[in-house]
Amino acid sequence: MLTHLRFVDDLAELPGASLVDEFLVFLAVVQERSELTILAYRADLRRLLGNLAATNTDVLAARHLDIENFLTAYRLATSARSAARAASAIRGFYGYLISTDYLLQDPTEGIRLHTMIPSLPKALSIPETEMLLDSVKSEDSLGSRDRAMLEVLYASGMRISELITLDLEDLREDSFWLTVSGKGSKERLVPVPPIAADHLTRYLAQGRRELIGVRHDERAVFVNRRGVRLTRQGAWYALKHRARAVGLGDKFSPHTLRHTCATHLVEAGADLRVVQELLGHSSIATTEIYTKVSVAHLTKVYKTFHPRAGK
Secondary structure: OOOOOOOOOOHHHOOOHHHHHHHHHHHHHOOOOOHHHHHHHHHHHHHHHHHHHHOOOOOOOOOHHHHHHHHHHHHHHOOHHHHHHHHHHHHHHHHHHHHOOOOOOOOOOOOOOHHHOOOOOOOOOHHHHHHHHHHOOOOOHHHHHHHHHHHHHHHHOOOHHHHOOOEHHHEOOOOOEEEEEOHHHOEEEEEOOHHHHHHHHHHHHHHHHHHHOOOOOOOEOOEOOOOOEOOHHHHHHHHHHHHHHOOOHHHOOOOHHHHHHHHHHHHOOOOHHHHHHHHOOOOHHHHOHHHHHHHHHHHHHHHHHOOOOOO
């Protein structure tokens, strides 16, 4: 029988919390993982500790079956993508406990997670993308900002977190390129084609100037109503609002335009290594998920138009 998930807000109250804190410090200091990854892993491990505590199981005495039951229950309660991330967090945690001699045997070894493979990323179609972009008018400062953000995200495939950390110094005046600081502080160049560059230039020339007012020392490219750097949450809220306005709210997430950019490139025949470099993936295996998206698109088109596809 599957164990029930127990959600506990205060990590400090849970047995094994100090070990989780050690692991998270290791991720931050030694592995230089991003703050978002650490927060997500903390939440996943907090739920694991709560589940183990509910069955009076010490984190160091957890068995293979305890972990497998938790992950299966977690998969049923959330999604394949969330469960896959939780599995990664738990494997990393127990791998750390092994490497630091807290444990001799890894309870996560051999756990099969074939049902927990992340789902394919959702991308907008080309007509949907064009509808969204064209719906945002640059008639005021916020409209100009949001249109520039949408155009740059779709053109470059960068993450929202990368977009909001852009400084004026990251813009290359001599060409349509941006310097982006990605995960692990790794820098890469991303292209900004003419249409996106035009909207970005217009925003910088007028919309941004109106928003910053007298804050002439502000270096952030994208700013909020108060003229200071836009937060990730602020950017997400603004773009989600634009997507809702054209009926795409259910399809839109912080990574939608990143996935859409990559999917459209692969469907058009772009080299996978080029897409990998554009997105800043450290492994080509991460980029290869877009080939599956492309195959799915090909299958759909084939079944729709081939005269014998439905025979």
